[in-house]
Amino acid sequence: MTDEQRRERNFLADTGAVLKGMATVFKQTFRPDDTEEYPKVIAEIPERAHTGRHRLNRHDNGLEKCIGCELCAFACPADAIWVEGEDNDPEHPTSPGERYAKDYQINYLRCIMCGLCVEACPTRALTLTSYFEMAYTSREDAILTKEQLLEPPPELGTTPGAKEGL
Ligand code: SF4
């Protein structure tokens, strides 16, 4: 191949690369926006996307499923869970087991949403919800108590502070 032929081949290759790049730019320039206007619009979450706040569940008769075994706390790689178990009062049990969680807290400044605590729970007392609006303005607010975790999370878009983001 002569120098002339090599130059011609390089020129064609470079021109092709530039045209390809320009085509990509034009394609992206006129592509419709795919912006999620959160919190004005809450994007639909896949039905099984349980990647939000935890919930402590109850049995149908109102007793707490949590038996205070602390397995979730041991499984947590981020040391985000605090459980203090205590023996049930036989006359007025809190859970069906011998023990119940006297205190239960999850620190969402530590939690990485890995779900290992849910996997470790032998009674399905602990599950993840799809509630992802978890911005806090103080450290105290980021630590959810047992009473808070026993309640269902609020509807998405109703969190205090969400409206300010509009
Ligand atoms: S989801 Fe993971 S990091 Fe969060 S509390 Fe459970 S085990 Fe810990």
Ligand code: SF4
């Ligand atoms: S949530 Fe489950 S694993 Fe954690 S203390 Fe309660 S019963 Fe045990």
